[in-house]
Amino acid sequence: MSSVPARRLARAVSLALLLTLPPHVAAAQTRGTVVLRAARVIDGTGKLLTNTDITVSDGRITAVRPSSGALPANGIDLGTRTVLPGLIDTHVHIGWYVNTKNRLHTESDGDSPATQAYSQAGNAWATLHAGFTTVQSIGEEDNGTLRDAINRGTIPGPRVLTSLGSMNERSAGGSPGSLRAVVRRFKAAGADVIKVFASKSIRDGGEATMSDAQLAAACGESTAQGLRSVVHAHSAEAVQRAARNGCTQVEHGVFADDITRSMLVRNGTFFDPQCGLVFHNYLDNKIRFEGIGNYNSVGFASMEKALPLAEAGIGSASRTPTLKLVFGTDAVAGAHGRNAEELVCRVRRGGQPAMDAIVSATSRAAESLRLDREIGRIAVGYAADIIATDGNPVTEIEATQRVVFVMRNGLVYRNDGARRR
Ligand SMILES: [Zn+2]
Numbered sequence: 001m002s003s004v005p006a007r008r009l010a011r012a013v014s015l016a017l018l019l020t021l022p023p024h025v026a027a028a029q030t031r032g033t034v035v036l037r038a039a040r041v042i043d044g045t046g047k048l049l050t051n052t053d054i055t056v057s058d059g060r061i062t063a064v065r066p067s068s069g070a071l072p073a074n075g076i077d078l079g080t081r082t083v084l085p086g087l088i089d090t091h092v093h094i095g096w097y098v099n100t101k102n103r104l105h106t107e108s109d110g111d112s113p114a115t116q117a118y119s120q121a122g123n124a125w126a127t128l129h130a131g132f133t134t135v136q137s138i139g140e141e142d143n144g145t146l147r148d149a150i151n152r153g154t155i156p157g158p159r160v161l162t163s164l165g166s167m168n169e170r171s172a173g174g175s176p177g178s179l180r181a182v183v184r185r186f187k188a189a190g191a192d193v194i195k196v197f198a199s200k201s202i203r204d205g206g207e208a209t210m211s212d213a214q215l216a217a218a219c220g221e222s223t224a225q226g227l228r229s230v231v232h233a234h235s236a237e238a239v240q241r242a243a244r245n246g247c248t249q250v251e252h253g254v255f256a257d258d259i260t261r262s263m264l265v266r267n268g269t270f271f272d273p274q275c276g277l278v279f280h281n282y283l284d285n286k287i288r289f290e291g292i293g294n295y296n297s298v299g300f301a302s303m304e305k306a307l308p309l310a311e312a313g314i315g316s317a318s319r320t321p322t323l324k325l326v327f328g329t330d331a332v333a334g335a336h337g338r339n340a341e342e343l344v345c346r347v348r349r350g351g352q353p354a355m356d357a358i359v360s361a362t363s364r365a366a367e368s369l370r371l372d373r374e375i376g377r378i379a380v381g382y383a384a385d386i387i388a389t390d391g392n393p394v395t396e397i398e399a400t401q402r403v404v405f406v407m408r409n410g411l412v413y414r415n416d417g418a419r420r421r
Pocket of ligand 1: 092093
């Protein structure tokens with residue numbers, strides 16, 4: 001329950017947000033039935049359709065069929081643009097932002113709660129505007145507040161799944177029993193996923209920090225609670241421990257080798273190595289990070305050294321048959337809205353086939369989130385999370401950086417110049 005002044009404030013805030021959106025955004029939001037027409041549709045599973053009409057009713061896709069006849073009065077003709085499912089990023093830190101002093105926001109920087117909240121809302125809007133309609137934020141407690149505000153329709157943003165925090169080898173003392181209790185506490189607080197740190201940061205060398213017994217407890221309890229476990233692991237040993245102890249997904253894995261990748265395959269573990277955006281973003285924004293925690297000269301040097309390894313790692317992963325390679329950027333402050341740069345890196349620098357990269361950011365990402373019956377495809381019954389790009393990303397992956405249309409749950413948030421009849 002909110003007081004009258006609080007409600008007035010909320011109304012003023014949403015009005016202010018509305019006024020700052022480009023006119024085509026506010027004007028184009030519709031419910032009911034709408035038909036989208038496009039010359040080219042990538043369905044999210046690797047299929048390409050041509051001259052297709054997609055009918056959306058009350059936020060769901062209700063028909064996908066060959067274009068025919070005149071578009072209904074409220075139809076949206078996307079012309080020669082390429083339609084695809086809203087992109088999914090399985091690893092972001094939606095709460096990280098550059099503060100009012102042009103530095104990485106930290107708890108002690110003096111930013112007000114309102115500045116923090118608006119900055120997070122800004123990250124959410126930048127992400128949605130770039131065509132990412134779902135993100136998994138493996139981050140902090142207040143990501144839940146953002147998730148809930150977006151779900152209520154208070155502010156525009158992608159669907160957010162969040163871990164609400166993370167655990168490591170020292171959490172609650174680190175015994176298997178106490179690690180299990182930590183998982184249950186996250187579950188009770190409303191976490192969508194459990195984030196586990198099982199190795200040091202790449203800036204500190206990346207070696208394993210959690211034992212088999214600890215990972216068995218953390219990931220085993222996650223499974224018992226019906227939650228997925230996403231594990232930060234860089235060294236081969238750390239990745240292997242996560243795989244053999246039933247963890248759902250491994251992040252980073254910069255030092256994974258062939259044996260490690262085959263263990264991931266054997267255990268059906270999703271794998272999300274990064275190609276470049278996270279490193280380039282840190283290096284581009286060095287002045288904003290330097291001097292905070294392990295963002296020091298040694299840390300930046302390790303990231304520069306990791307770049308060629310990371311690019312090669314994408315290539316090896318994408319050439320490993322049946323490895324469940326998924327898309328995640330590890331977007332931090334400065335990278336929100338640049339998520340598609342990682343797709344470009346994976347294809348151009350890592351050599352992943354473009355269609356496979358797109359699948360890894362749509363239907364396969366949805367599978368990794370256990371939302372594969374809900375999002376990640378242009379198909380009947382799926383949520384109407386639909387975007388369009390200027391150009392065909394299968395032949396030119398850079399087109400994913402030219403998103404011109406964004407619909408989420410049937411609401412249009414972006415429609416740059418598409419003809420509306
Ligand atoms: Zn991360």
